[in-house]
Amino acid sequence: MEDGARPSPTLVGQIAQLERLDASLVERLRHEALTAPAPWKAEYGDYQSGGWWTTSLMNASGAAGDVRIGDCTARSTDLLEHMPVTAGLLADLGLSYMWVRLARLEANAFLWEHRDYDELNHVERHRLHIPLHTNSSAFLVTGGTKVHMTGGRIWRLTPTYAHGVCNLLGPDRIHLIADVYADDAYRRLADGSQKPPPGAETLPRASQAELADKLAAARRLADLGYADAAEQLLLRLFYSIALPEGAGYDLIADLHTALGDTEAAARWTAAKDKLLARTS
Template sequence: MDSTLTGQIAQLDTLDFTQLERVRQEALTTQAPWKAEYGAYQSGGWWTTSLMNASGDAGDVTIGDCAAQPTQLLEQMPATAALLAELGLNYMWVRLARLEANAFLWEHRDYDELEQVERHRLHIPLHTNTSAFLVTGGTKVHMAGGRIWRLTPTYAHGVCNLLGPDRIHLIADVYADDAYHRLARRPALHPTAAESLPTADPAVLAERLETARGMAALGYTEAAERMLLRLFYAYALPEGTVYDLIAELHTSLGDMEAATRWTTAKKHLLALTD
């Protein structure tokens, strides 16, 4: 597997099945204050709740640098607390993230707003299905259960759950230390976990843009935008292409305000500088 890709997404250590099942049951049954946050990054249907953060409030889900402390939610989840303690990592923030069926996290980058120190994002899939996958580097990756995965979110990436059921991951943002480096000493990505997306022919993109124009002309502008955004999950595209297509859509319709809004959104979501 390409080392460039394993730098973006990789499998780390395996987890004990019995322990993982206890954590999964807690995630499925504990009453959690799920919050919809980062609305500009998603289609709707992506929810989070905090297990460790700065305030101890599970409803505080906007991540930031801190010395994380357990929330009241984690205190109700002893198996999850035991797993986190056993890993012995230096936690910045720990969340449960739930992605509903037919929900998308749009192409974006993370960490740009945080302090410039070494940190990593770990995913532990608790409840998932094969139609839920991550796209990074023009490759779709289904994060299957049984392992800890490392995502490098400073690369442009997006996530979708096409058919359901809900995908629930435990996500831990951690500061690099000896415990992390021991965990990540042998990153790997099994070939069956990754699938290269096809390159989009310019004629295909032109056809999709024309379809979007027709939808917008009928008053379905938001649906047209979402159709273009979803191309990121079907084709290997140059970074930011879907946002450029939406800006081009609005320019062709004479709506320069909307075109500028999407050009600005591209810079924000992909952490681009002028």
């Protein structure tokens, strides 16, 4: 962590490490994730740059290609039948699963700032991550703090906080992700063992002048005919500087307003409302 930088005091409420996993078990899980005949699907296109793929291990239908999550009593998919070590871990944890997926994020790929669960029933649930294949340039940003989710542990993410993920250089980042309902088994896993993420780095805050410079740079790209690149430049600010919630989307709307494209400005304002909808 940089000198003077400290994680937000509420960071552990957003992301935390839970119990440690045996290294040999993690290696066997990783081998299964890399070799199983997974039907990877690119879903939730509004949330990503491209390069984010998922496949289901437990869901409502039992089909691995069914990856749009929803409330259900999850059952094993056809893919999990090819992954006995993973199936054994999920059984041993004894949790009440809503959905279990493998998620793969390629190099130079981003999940844009968003929050999850708004479309689901308002019951207590939690998201668990087990990193299986990762690198130091793959990280999550939540609350203006950058966190690399290291292997060897179960992590708990609270995705109702605005967050985003990137993999800058590769190789692919692959996580086992389980959305679970809160019950006694979950509380035994989580209670008393939640640790702040090591190496968390508070992102620097940008001044209004710096943001104006970024907007001007995006305007120059747009004027040259590279509107998509201009939008990406502004979206990626979320991963390098601490911004107020939704500020990247606001900057894009401001860009299009300055260009006289009110339709595009309205579209990005609507995207902000959709991606950052708050659960009640």
